[in-house]
Amino acid sequence: MVIEIGMNNMNGDQISVRRVVLDVLKPLQPNALEFARQVSGAAKGCQVKVRVVEVDSQTESLMVEISGNFVPVDDVITMIRDSGATVHSIDEVEAVNHESTQD
Numbered sequence: 001m002v003i004e005i006g007m008n009n010m011n012g013d014q015i016s017v018r019r020v021v022l023d024v025l026k027p028l029q030p031n032a033l034e035f036a037r038q039v040s041g042a043a044k045g046c047q048v049k050v051r052v053v054e055v056d057s058q059t060e061s062l063m064v065e066i067s068g069n070f071v072p073v074d075d076v077i078t079m080i081r082d083s084g085a086t087v088h089s090i091d092e093v094e095a096v097n098h099e100s101t102q103d
Contacts, residue, residue: 014098019067021092022076026060026085035083039064042079046071063091 026035036050046068054061066076077087 015095017071017073017093017095019094020071020073022064023088023091024062024064024080024085025088028060038079038083039076042075043072
């Protein structure tokens with residue numbers, strides 16, 4: 001899954017993601033606190049909220065919410081995959097269109 005962020009739309013306007021909620025399945029280790037720290041490292045300047053939804057004998061299901069002026073979604077998803085976790089879905093997205101000022 002690749003998400004294009006900070007791209008221009010057809011009008012040449014700059015689009016940025018301000019908030020994203022990811023449904024993540026991860027192994028029990030690292031724990032949720034350490035996982036949130038790792039996500040924060042990939043999303044510098046953003047607020048990270050991790051909620052444990054379900055736990056079984058080997059995995060945890062998490063809802064990961066990241067918000068800020070510019071959420072580096074691709075960097076976050078790469079970090080999640082590199083940690084051995086999987087992004088099941090992108091459940092919510094808030095984006096801003098920074099209109100270009102063409103005369």
